Amino acid sequence: MISENDLLHVRTALLITLSILLVAVLWKRLRLHVLHRDMPAPLHAEVLRIDLAYHPARLLVRLKIPSDQVVCTRLLDQAHAPLHRWADEKLPTGDHDLLRPLPALTDGVYFLEMATSTQRTVRQFRLQQA
Secondary structure, three states, rough: OHHHHHHHHHHHHHHHHHHHHHHHHHHHHHHHOOOOOOOOHOOEHHHHEEEEEOOOOOEEEEEOOOOEEEEEEEEEOOOOOOOEEEEEEEEEEEEEEEEOOOOOOOEEEEEEEEOOOOOOOEEEEEEEOO
């Protein structure tokens, strides 16, 4: 026969165990919520590298895409005014190399803007053709 004292110990152990499980589940949900709301960078596309090639002038852009996304790229001048826009591309998950031919430009500092539905990334490069 189970004594009343044994039932009290079992009840106490169950309450402690359930409390610990509840705290663990709530902590995990809070951490995921904070990551998605305040730190969405892991969900964003990343510009890994920009190389400039000449004759003809073109940009070689290396991207890492965490999920299927439409990528928009534009060329900006020093004041961040748009100079040229390339066609949007739907890219699957993974690493990608994009080739972006440059229009006729004078030497100087320019910016490449890469945008998706959730972000905008701008990277500077220097064009020196002479």
